[in-house]
Amino acid sequence: MLTLCVFVSGRGSNLAALIEAIRLGRLDARIALVISNKAEAGALALARANAITALHLSPAQFTSEEAYSSSLLGMLEEHGVGLIVLAGYLKKIPAAVIQHYRHRILNIHPALLPAFGGKGMYGHHVHEAVLDYGCKVSGATVHIVDSDYDTGAPVLQQCVPVLEDDTPERLAARVLETEHEILPRAVQLFAEGRIRIEGRRVTILAKGGRE
């Protein structure tokens, strides 16, 4: 069974969606570890309430990125982690971890990348930029994590309408519902071995692993 480590920074609604998908039998995976850079993140309390090991781990606790990376890699290997999921995580994953887990780190972003992505584009900033631009659709993207913010190849994307009287909060809520649908679905595709990655091209194989 696919073993996950979920990285969080906030309330954990995407983590909750993963936990629920597992409970409903829609996701054949187990969450071995939840890690947050914020000790007070609601997502850590949510993990503990679901008997999932929850750790506060931040680069600030280490004297170097190297020490942080090797500690993190040790934990991931100790827990047999096969896929890392960034679910509302606001820090960069160290290059050594990205290298070791090449093509095995997913992130959920609340916009249709490559639009409205990159450094500083998180939370309400994204939805404000979408509304300021006058977009008629927005949505969410699950993508492979590579060395920069939000630049990895998309795995799943799903659109939502932008409504005439939308505020950033109303748009965020609509996009968040879509995040909760596509993140578990993308992780399940990994669990079924149906993701083929060649360069920036991600192919979803039919059930049974054929194209």
Ligand code: GRF
């Ligand atoms: C979500 O909008 C997600 O797209 C972004 O962080 C926000 C909060 O996520 N990456 P969560 O509720 O903590 O899962």
